[in-house]
Amino acid sequence: MSALLQTENLTKRYGALVVTDDVSLTVEEGELHAIIGPNGAGKTTLINQLSGELAPNGGAVRFAGKNVTAAGIDRRARQGLLRSYQITSVFDEFTVRENATLAALGTQRHAFSFWTSLLNDQKALEAADEGIAAAGLAALADVHASDLGYGERRQLELAMALAARPRFLLLDEPMAGMSVQESAAVVALLQSLKRKYTILLVEHDMNAVFALADRISVLVYGKLLVSGTPDEIRNNAEVRAIYLGEEEVGHS
Amino acid sequence: MTFSLLLAQLLNGLQYGVLLFLLAAGLTLVFGIMSFVNLAHGSLYMLGAYAAAVVTGATDSFALGVFAALATGTVVGMLLESAAVSRLYRRDHLDHVLATFGLVLFFNEMTRMIWGPQPLFVALPESLSGTIDIFGFSYPAYRFLIIAVGLAVAIGSSWLIHKARVGMLVRAGSVNPQMVGALGVNIRLLNAMLFALGAALAALAGAMAAPILSVQSGMGEPVLITTLVVIVIGGIGSVSGAFYAALIVGLTDTLGRTYLPLLMREFASRDVANAAGPALASMLVYLLMAVVLAVRPQGLFPAHKG
Amino acid sequence: MRMSLSTGNALPVALLAGLALLPFAAAAADEPFFTAFFARVLIYAIAATALNVALGLGGLVSLGHALFLGLGMYSVALPAHFGIANGWIHVAACVASCGVVGILTGYVSLRTSGIAFIMITLAFAQMGYFLIVSLKQFGGDDGMAIPVASEFFGFSLGSPDSVYGVAFCLLVALTVWIARLRSAPFGMTLRAGRQNARRVASVGLSLSRYQLTAYVLSAILCGLAGMLLANLNAYASPSSMSWMVSGELIVMVVLGGMGSVFGPFLGTVAFLGIEEMLKAVTEHWMAVFGILILAVALLGKAGIAGLLARSGRSNSPARKGAKGPLLAESGVQP
Numbered sequence: 047m048s049a050l051l052q053t054e055n056l057t058k059r060y061g062a063l064v065v066t067d068d069v070s071l072t073v074e075e076g077e078l079h080a081i082i083g084p085n086g087a088g089k090t091t092l093i094n095q096l097s098g099e100l101a102p103n104g105g106a107v108r109f110a111g112k113n114v115t116a117a118g119i120d121r122r123a124r125q126g127l128l129r130s131y132q133i134t135s136v137f138d139e140f141t142v143r144e145n146a147t148l149a150a151l152g153t154q155r156h157a158f159s160f161w162t163s164l165l166n167d168q169k170a171l172e173a174a175d176e177g178i179a180a181a182g183l184a185a186l187a188d189v190h191a192s193d194l195g196y197g198e199r200r201q202l203e204l205a206m207a208l209a210a211r212p213r214f215l216l217l218d219e220p221m222a223g224m225s226v227q228e229s230a231a232v233v234a235l236l237q238s239l240k241r242k243y244t245i246l247l248v249e250h251d252m253n254a255v256f257a258l259a260d261r262i263s264v265l266v267y268g269k270l271l272v273s274g275t276p277d278e279i280r281n282n283a284e285v286r287a288i289y290l291g292e293e294e295v296g297h298s
Numbered sequence: 299m300t301f302s303l304l305l306a307q308l309l310n311g312l313q314y315g316v317l318l319f320l321l322a323a324g325l326t327l328v329f330g331i332m333s334f335v336n337l338a339h340g341s342l343y344m345l346g347a348y349a350a351a352v353v354t355g356a357t358d359s360f361a362l363g364v365f366a367a368l369a370t371g372t373v374v375g376m377l378l379e380s381a382a383v384s385r386l387y388r389r390d391h392l393d394h395v396l397a398t399f400g401l402v403l404f405f406n407e408m409t410r411m412i413w414g415p416q417p418l419f420v421a422l423p424e425s426l427s428g429t430i431d432i433f434g435f436s437y438p439a440y441r442f443l444i445i446a447v448g449l450a451v452a453i454g455s456s457w458l459i460h461k462a463r464v465g466m467l468v469r470a471g472s473v474n475p476q477m478v479g480a481l482g483v484n485i486r487l488l489n490a491m492l493f494a495l496g497a498a499l500a501a502l503a504g505a506m507a508a509p510i511l512s513v514q515s516g517m518g519e520p521v522l523i524t525t526l527v528v529i530v531i532g533g534i535g536s537v538s539g540a541f542y543a544a545l546i547v548g549l550t551d552t553l554g555r556t557y558l559p560l561l562m563r564e565f566a567s568r569d570v571a572n573a574a575g576p577a578l579a580s581m582l583v584y585l586l587m588a589v590v591l592a593v594r595p596q597g598l599f600p601a602h603k604g
Numbered sequence: 605m606r607m608s609l610s611t612g613n614a615l616p617v618a619l620l621a622g623l624a625l626l627p628f629a630a631a632a633a634d635e636p637f638f639t640a641f642f643a644r645v646l647i648y649a650i651a652a653t654a655l656n657v658a659l660g661l662g663g664l665v666s667l668g669h670a671l672f673l674g675l676g677m678y679s680v681a682l683p684a685h686f687g688i689a690n691g692w693i694h695v696a697a698c699v700a701s702c703g704v705v706g707i708l709t710g711y712v713s714l715r716t717s718g719i720a721f722i723m724i725t726l727a728f729a730q731m732g733y734f735l736i737v738s739l740k741q742f743g744g745d746d747g748m749a750i751p752v753a754s755e756f757f758g759f760s761l762g763s764p765d766s767v768y769g770v771a772f773c774l775l776v777a778l779t780v781w782i783a784r785l786r787s788a789p790f791g792m793t794l795r796a797g798r799q800n801a802r803r804v805a806s807v808g809l810s811l812s813r814y815q816l817t818a819y820v821l822s823a824i825l826c827g828l829a830g831m832l833l834a835n836l837n838a839y840a841s842p843s844s845m846s847w848m849v850s851g852e853l854i855v856m857v858v859l860g861g862m863g864s865v866f867g868p869f870l871g872t873v874a875f876l877g878i879e880e881m882l883k884a885v886t887e888h889w890m891a892v893f894g895i896l897i898l899a900v901a902l903l904g905k906a907g908i909a910g911l912l913a914r915s916g917r918s919n920s921p922a923r924k925g926a927k928g929p930l931l932a933e934s935g936v937q938p
Binding site: 329333335337382385386391392393394395396397399400401402403404405406407408410411519523526527529530534573576577579580581584585587588591592595 | 659665667709712713718719720722723724727728730731734735739741847848854855858888889890896899900902
């Protein structure tokens with residue numbers, strides 16, 4: 047396996063506060079890598095730097111061997127690095143299919159096309175329908191996003207990322223706010239996506255993380271504490287002390 | 299001769315600048331804190347000028363005229379806020395533009411209806427119509443008064459914002475209105491007071507400008523747009539930014555109009571200079587704004603930094 | 605393409621059909637005033653439709669589009685002043701000036717958003733206004749008469765009838781194009797940007813490029829309306845590029861229905877129609893009109909097209925939330 051996404055000494059400061067502290071993270075091609083950490087560990091800040099929405103103060107981000115530190119989110123997306131948002135952000139006025147087709151088009155080519163309907167773009171439409179089917183929304187393809195339920199909107203978020211035929215998926219808490227049944231469905235979905243895509247998953251649901259991840263990285267106060275297999279993380283004394291809480295340390 | 303011309307133009311620029319500041323101070327707070335686009339701010343300026351003209355004409359007292367302008371601005375500001383503006387805070391900016399555009403048409407036509415299309419003039423009292431001599435250079439006393447009033451308001455607003463409790467609320471409100479509301483401050487009252495204060499300052503500007511300009515329907519719009527330039531250059535929501543930017547714009551415009559045509563004669567033929575000089579001078583503050591924006595889109599002195 | 609004629613679209617289509625016949629009726633009734641008046645309506649409808657590309661689709665609240673109307677007018681007036689009647693030169697001057705000014709002002713304005721964007725577009729338009737006013741050799745404040753009309757291969761825009769014909773065809777073409785554009789990738793990207801700018805970037809599209817293109821396109825189309833207006837009036841004056849005109853254009857778009865296909869046309873008909881009626885009643889019609897505009901703003905802005913679409917929708921068993929493709933659109937992002 048080779049590294050698809052890599053950060054080197056990535057650092058982000060807000061005044062005196064260091065939110066991302068010298069993080070060097072490697073995500074291998076084809077793995078499902080999870081990032082966990084207590085609230086305020088700087089997970090979303092890190093994701094935003096990986097996706098290109100936030101410029102770091104120092105360090106570098108490499109994607110597929112290229113230094114993309116200076117590239118904005120739209121350029122990284124066109125190179126195959128796609129993200130989903132923790133707070134669902136889809137285009138409410140559009141149908142599910144329109145949302146996904148626009149997402150597919152964005153990474154395939156430009157949108158300087160002034161006459162033919164977006165939905166007549168066969169290549170984009172095909173990718174969109176694949177994404178919609180993979181995210182389990184095929185039955186709702188013609189429904190407006192504003193009419194979807196909460197869980198369905200999260201699925202659309204995933205469908206849009208998949209429609210772009212990504213090499214790399216950055217998923218920011220895809221299960222946030224979901225019911226137990228909805229979460230289980232997403233776990234099953236991610237299980238089916240595993241190996242097809244390289245995935246970086248930020249998630250609070252520990253059961254899901256330990257069930258899905260090949261490797262887990264633990265982020266504490268902006269620092270990368272440790273990376274390892276689920277078993278290594280489970281048995282790491284530092285992680286148990288800092289992350290899993292004092293109770294367990296006290297019990298042992 | 300040239301030195302006294304320069305001095306006179308500097309003072310003219312300063313005087314124009316402080317007038318712009320009187321307009322910009324209230325407007326930038328309304329923009330910054332309530333995120334409200336108020337195109338009708340120029341109408342309040344116009345109403346202030348009319349109030350001053352009418353009351354001064356009737357009572358022969360310019361002081362009473364200024365007082366009437368302040369009262370008019372405050373009352374109309376409060377009425378506007380409660381009847382229309384407060385209902386629009388939560389809407390998008392397009393609604394603000396529409397509503398206040400309608401108000402501009404309304405106020406312009408109302409003044410034309412009541413006072414007719416002919417401009418009104420305001421006579422200055424004896425004590426202010428003379429000139430003051432400094433170092434053998436004479437300058438109208440009234441213009442000194444404008445400068446003094448403008449600087450006094452600047453000092454007052456600086457005190458209000460940095461020292462008084464209401465100023466702390468204003469600053470806090472401009473950064474995080476929800477939080478200030480959650481802490482039990484009556485945001486609606488604060489907004490209404492701010493809007494009325496801004497309106498009163500605009501009316502004061504109108505009253506101060508009345509004796510040196512003609513008071514007529516539609517007089518508020520050109521100065522409103524220059525005020526918008528001031529606010530953009532200063533940084534939206536920043537009162538101190540509005541002050542510096544008002545002086546910069548006032549001086550740039552005044553000096554540009556005087557010296558740019560002269561300067562151009564040095565480089566180009568008289569005909570070209572005569573044609574292009576005034577054209578370029580009238581565009582100068584807008585060019586300044588474009589340059590500032592190209593370099594610093596958030597303005598020169600943004601409100602929320604540091 | 606879902607371009608079926610619903611009840612909501614029937615009215616604007618019937619209106620357009622009626623306007624196609626109007627010059628003949630006016631000639632038969634010997635009422636040339638109507639041709640001139642409705643030519644003005646058509647021209648402002650073109651300008652409003654042009655603004656709709658930036659404002660309605662892209663959510664770009666430009667309060668400076670009168671600048672482009674003015675550039676279009678002076679693209680006719682200045683060559684005509686020097687005896688150049690060739691309409692193609694006028695068109696070239698219009699496209700070039702609106703294009704270049706659109707790119708420059710759009711580039712700077714789009715670095716900001718929200719309130720600042722509104723103010724900057726307004727300030728740029730004012731800059732153009734003062735430039736024209738200060739050019740005394742071209743009439744300055746008073747404007748300038750246009751001695752020769754634009755001429756295309758012998759076809760002259762010298763009569764209200766010919767201006768009317770061209771304006772009508774242009775408006776129809778533009779309306780058809782907007783209907784296509786709304787669902788074409790470019791229009792979808794603009795509309796997506798209005799809903800959620802950040803999300804557009806994360807699907808790989810660089811929104812600012814599309815917004816700038818929309819702004820420039822809208823500027824050029826608005827300039828064409830200005831060319832027609834100059835020919836209709838045989839006169840160009842800075843007053844038609846004052847910020848009031850920019851405001852009026854926004855009112856026309858919003859009154860009709862933002863982002864919709866027929867909205868700007870309907871809004872223009874309503875705006876100029878109400879104006880004409882109020883003028884007949886009182887000299888101080890503007891005061892009444894101002895209050896009307898305030899009321900429209902306070903009551904919300906689905907516009908006439910929105911009302912028609914709603915009435916059209918209630919007749920059909922459409923699924924909840926379905927929107928007529930040609931009418932109705934919600935607002936800009938706050």
